[in-house]
Amino acid sequence: MKFCRIIFCLWLLVCFFPIGIHADIQLPSILSDNMVLQQQADAPVWGEAKPMKTVKVTTSWDGKTYETQANKEGKWKLSVRTPEAGGPYELTLTDGQQLILKNVMIGEVWICSGQSNMEMPLEGWGKIMDYKKEIAAADHPNIRLLHVEHVTSTQPESDIKVRDNGWLVCSPQTIPNFSATAYFFGREISEKQNVPVELIHTSWGGTNVESWISGKVLQEMPDFSNVVEEVCAMPDKTAMKAEYLKTLEAWNNRVDEGFSAGKPVRAEVSLDDSNWAKMKFPGMVEEQGLNGFDGLIWLRRTVDIPASWAGKKVQMILGTIDDNDITYWNGKEVGRTTGYTIQRNYTVPGKLVKAGPLSLAIRIVDTGGGCGMPNDLYLRSANGEQISLAGEWKYQVAADARKEGMPPKDMSENPNLPTSLYNAMIHPLVPYGIRGAIWYQGENNASRAYQYRELFPLVIENWRKDWGKDFPFYFVQLANFKPVSPEPVDSDWAELREAQTRTLSVANTGMAVVIDKGEANDIHPKDKQAVGHRLALIARAKTYGERIPYSGPMYHSYEIDGDKIILSFDHTEGGLKSGDGKTLQGFSIAGRDHKFHWAKAEIQGDKIVVSSPEVSYPVAVRYAWADNPVCNLYNGAGLPASPFRTDDWKGVTQK
Numbered sequence: 001m002k003f004c005r006i007i008f009c010l011w012l013l014v015c016f017f018p019i020g021i022h023a024d025i026q027l028p029s030i031l032s033d034n035m036v037l038q039q040q041a042d043a044p045v046w047g048e049a050k051p052m053k054t055v056k057v058t059t060s061w062d063g064k065t066y067e068t069q070a071n072k073e074g075k076w077k078l079s080v081r082t083p084e085a086g087g088p089y090e091l092t093l094t095d096g097q098q099l100i101l102k103n104v105m106i107g108e109v110w111i112c113s114g115q116s117n118m119e120m121p122l123e124g125w126g127k128i129m130d131y132k133k134e135i136a137a138a139d140h141p142n143i144r145l146l147h148v149e150h151v152t153s154t155q156p157e158s159d160i161k162v163r164d165n166g167w168l169v170c171s172p173q174t175i176p177n178f179s180a181t182a183y184f185f186g187r188e189i190s191e192k193q194n195v196p197v198e199l200i201h202t203s204w205g206g207t208n209v210e211s212w213i214s215g216k217v218l219q220e221m222p223d224f225s226n227v228v229e230e231v232c233a234m235p236d237k238t239a240m241k242a243e244y245l246k247t248l249e250a251w252n253n254r255v256d257e258g259f260s261a262g263k264p265v266r267a268e269v270s271l272d273d274s275n276w277a278k279m280k281f282p283g284m285v286e287e288q289g290l291n292g293f294d295g296l297i298w299l300r301r302t303v304d305i306p307a308s309w310a311g312k313k314v315q316m317i318l319g320t321i322d323d324n325d326i327t328y329w330n331g332k333e334v335g336r337t338t339g340y341t342i343q344r345n346y347t348v349p350g351k352l353v354k355a356g357p358l359s360l361a362i363r364i365v366d367t368g369g370g371c372g373m374p375n376d377l378y379l380r381s382a383n384g385e386q387i388s389l390a391g392e393w394k395y396q397v398a399a400d401a402r403k404e405g406m407p408p409k410d411m412s413e414n415p416n417l418p419t420s421l422y423n424a425m426i427h428p429l430v431p432y433g434i435r436g437a438i439w440y441q442g443e444n445n446a447s448r449a450y451q452y453r454e455l456f457p458l459v460i461e462n463w464r465k466d467w468g469k470d471f472p473f474y475f476v477q478l479a480n481f482k483p484v485s486p487e488p489v490d491s492d493w494a495e496l497r498e499a500q501t502r503t504l505s506v507a508n509t510g511m512a513v514v515i516d517k518g519e520a521n522d523i524h525p526k527d528k529q530a531v532g533h534r535l536a537l538i539a540r541a542k543t544y545g546e547r548i549p550y551s552g553p554m555y556h557s558y559e560i561d562g563d564k565i566i567l568s569f570d571h572t573e574g575g576l577k578s579g580d581g582k583t584l585q586g587f588s589i590a591g592r593d594h595k596f597h598w599a600k601a602e603i604q605g606d607k608i609v610v611s612s613p614e615v616s617y618p619v620a621v622r623y624a625w626a627d628n629p630v631c632n633l634y635n636g637a638g639l640p641a642s643p644f645r646t647d648d649w650k651g652v653t654q655k
Contacts, residue, residue, distance in 0.1 A: 025049050025099050028159045030432050034167035036105045036144050036198030038433035039085045046077035046431070049095045060090040061106070070095075082106050082433075085195035103169075105144065107196030108189060109434045112182035113212065113426070114441035116205030116341065117476070117531075120524050122183065123176035125320035125341055125375060129526045135172050142195070143170035143186050145178050148202035150339070152413050153424040154234050156214070160202075160428040167198075177343065179203065181440055181476070184532025185539070192536070193544055200434075202425045204415045205341050206369075208444045209455045211421040217462040218418055221454060227418050240412035247408040255399035256296055256363075266298045266396065267328035267361035273300050276394035282319070284372035285395075293371055294406060296399035299362045303379070303387055307355040312382050314353050318344035318389075319375020321364060328361040330354075338410070340369075360389070363398075365407055416444075426463065436472030436543060437463065438535050442496050443478060443523060449495035449653040456503050474510040474538045475500065477642065479518030479525050482627040488588040488596035490652045493627045497643050501554075510538035513552050513642045516579070520628050534639070549573040552639035558621065558646045564611040565589060565621045565646070572606045574636010584608070586624045586631025591615045594649055596622060601633075608633075620647035 026048040037043040049055050049070040056067040059080050070076040080091075087105035092098060112118060120126035122135055145168045149161040168174040175183060179201045190197040204211075210218060219228040234240065257265060265271065279288045286293055316327065322340040326333060335346030364371065377389035401407070415421055439459070445452045460473045477500045478493055485491075497515075504511055512534035517527045525531075541550035553569040553576060560566075569576065578584055584601040589612045597614045599621070610621050624631040624643035633641040 032166040042079040043433040105196035109198040111437040118203040118440035138175040140170040151424040152420040180528035188536035237412040295401035316346040439475040452499040480628040549637035553641035555644035579632040579634040
């Protein structure tokens, strides 16, 4: 009986107090297999363990063991000394139970952040230039990818949410939906420096710069002090989500009889849609007669399902949809997604797949900007057979936001809430060891370009203070975009570029100029190879010490000589050139009346002489000063000159 009692007690201990339940080391999402640690650095390693427990970390590159003690809350942190680039290695962690991180490399770590032009993937919604070729060639095991998920928070978070369960080894299978700009930058650094490279991609399309700044830092600006207080006082995300769903339901029921009481009438197979209009997809509705559309639109079409597909699951590939969708298969919902950058790859269960006519319906809510389905559309069977969904679709506008009002926004996931992205997508990365950061953002702040002069340097100051080092911070100047103006004009995009240029006064920064790589009708230029390359040139020169040109001509000074203005430049390696061999374009000149006229510009050595018969007494020159300037000044290294102006006259974004 005594023996049985002992066995029973042991059973109780096992069932109710599992051995090691509090002893397992917990690591943040950024510390995992396949990661890269910054070379020749004291790389932080941190996590949680049983309170007051001793934690040991052993590095396989030198066999050295580091140890520390978890505090009363179970939190611990230590640093390990890393060697020169190399690997693969292992990190062995133990607090009595062992955890091994495998395939760890030592190399260069870069944060890649900003809005949609940083987020734009190789394939996915962007489809950059030569994307199929680039994806097929992306076999680079020394490049590691971490994609931070879109998350917002009103308070600083301690851990990030990551896609694909953590670090991925770069391959044709892992690269398609990763940042193209980040990839091309990292690829060149890895190849030229012969080192492993880690790319931490943390960006969100359509976001304001103030979302990427901490509340503590942003509050220093009078324009945002009250806003930061309001953000901090907001209810938790659960309460905000509940309020959003309540208002969304009310809006749906008010504007969409096809969605009343949750019944998708416009998705029913039996619906008579013979009087619906038609439009073609892939495509955008604004290009097919619905200019300036925002609101709610339904799409329908019918296709035939072969008998061989019946009873088997099917993938519905819709690419990205701008902005939000609910998709129906013979009246049954098979998927819904919020966000214009997210791929719609819906799995239709076999029980819904029947031979014969298939009725598809998609309910799209557009909250601003473009609306439509821009990517390839098709169904794919389990054995790889495909049915194209491209072509004519029937459509019906259910709600025009100009008449019905915009659909409510989900404030619980509002990426433009000041501080919200810093809190959830930057702060949790600290203190991971990094070399530097690359940045592509500004489009969303163009209307507040003058304010950007102050906001953008705050990002750099904020992040550097968090990491405790003045790491390199390299950024992309806005590309050319929108219609070409026939006459010299004021421009908020030009003023935003100027604000970015002014940020070069901050130490250890660099700017990639892409004024020649934009597209008039697309805010997302597809030549991301050039963007990544020009960022990499800066890093190769300024961070890694290569003696190479890394910048196009940068305006330095001017002097007035009669009816001419003579301009001087920095970064004239190889001499000043016309990029296309034609007469220099993009220069305008003004007198005391502040009225600009197109000007004649001539290269004379390392200077440019600007004049116009319409301006006898010039006082100011501007170059490439427009949303989408026609300009062609380069240096001998083939790098374009940055837009500039010699005047400081009040701009369109200055209060």
